[in-house]
Amino acid sequence: MANEFPESREGTANSRHANLTSSLDLSTSLDHSVQTRIFKIIVIGDSNVGKTCLTFRFTGGAFPCKTEATIGVDFREKAVEIEGEKIKVQVWDTAGQERFRKSMVEHYYRNVHAVVFVYDVTKMASFQNLKTWIQECNGHGVSSSVPRVLVGNKCDLVDQIQVPSNTALKFADAHNMLLFETSAKDPKESQNVDSIFMCLACRLKAQKYLIYRDVEREDGRVRLKHQPDPKSNCPC
Numbered sequence: 001m002a003n004e005f006p007e008s009r010e011g012t013a014n015s016r017h018a019n020l021t022s023s024l025d026l027s028t029s030l031d032h033s034v035q036t037r038i039f040k041i042i043v044i045g046d047s048n049v050g051k052t053c054l055t056f057r058f059t060g061g062a063f064p065c066k067t068e069a070t071i072g073v074d075f076r077e078k079a080v081e082i083e084g085e086k087i088k089v090q091v092w093d094t095a096g097q098e099r100f101r102k103s104m105v106e107h108y109y110r111n112v113h114a115v116v117f118v119y120d121v122t123k124m125a126s127f128q129n130l131k132t133w134i135q136e137c138n139g140h141g142v143s144s145s146v147p148r149v150l151v152g153n154k155c156d157l158v159d160q161i162q163v164p165s166n167t168a169l170k171f172a173d174a175h176n177m178l179l180f181e182t183s184a185k186d187p188k189e190s191q192n193v194d195s196i197f198m199c200l201a202c203r204l205k206a207q208k209y210l211i212y213r214d215v216e217r218e219d220g221r222v223r224l225k226h227q228p229d230p231k232s233n234c235p236c
């Protein structure tokens, strides 16, 4: 059974930080000294859908009282333990506004392990724009074997919902994604928010034997072979 132990870190990077590349490279490395794997999960979607709030809820356990549009990327880490293995989940909270993301897009997708697409259930346009986000992701060479999930956020605003669940479910099925409808704001939903990231971490953990056994090194970088683990007990 998956459980967590308390350790989270936050950082930020934008186009003004000169040493960005070296810090970003860490996300894809295996930390051999402590044998802790790091899973890089990016969170993508329109501005204002709640990406920052969702990632904050997962790593900090609370809803931020105030947020501003993300510039570049904020990265947050949470240490979790799954079936006895300590894993670092590194969440990349990306900017939804084009002007705040354009110089960073390459970094977002580089060596990503999993992708979370977010829309706002009260804003149909944010759902319709998912196609563009998926195109961007595919256009950056993210393999179809990289796990992806779809998240409809702001479900607490029950009177304002514009995106019906069955429409979202069809879209998710068509794109081979699991659908989570949740709220970063509603404390009762916090476990559901956790399960978005834990579900992905469990799936990635299922690649354990590949990472330790079939790891390949090319150009000094670690590359992983993706194969499903038939013995995985991932809850999703």
Ligand SMILES: Nc1nc2c(ncn2[C@@H]2O[C@H](COP(=O)(O)OP(=O)(O)OP(=O)(O)O)[C@@H](O)[C@H]2O)c(=O)[nH]1
Binding pocket: 045, 046, 047, 048, 049, 050, 051, 052, 053, 054, 067, 068, 069, 070, 071, 094, 095, 096, 097, 153, 154, 155, 156, 157, 182, 183, 184, 185, 186
């Ligand atoms: N009611 C409600 N409001 C939310 C929820 N999640 C986020 N918000 C609000 O939505 C607004 C935008 O949230 P952010 O998390 O900053 O949005 P973002 O997707 O990170 O936006 P960018 O950084 O510009 O890409 C803020 O006013 C939040 O308080 C939610 O679950 N319910």
Ligand SMILES: [Mg+2]
Binding pocket: 051, 052, 053, 068, 069, 070, 093, 094, 095, 096
């Ligand atoms: Mg943000």
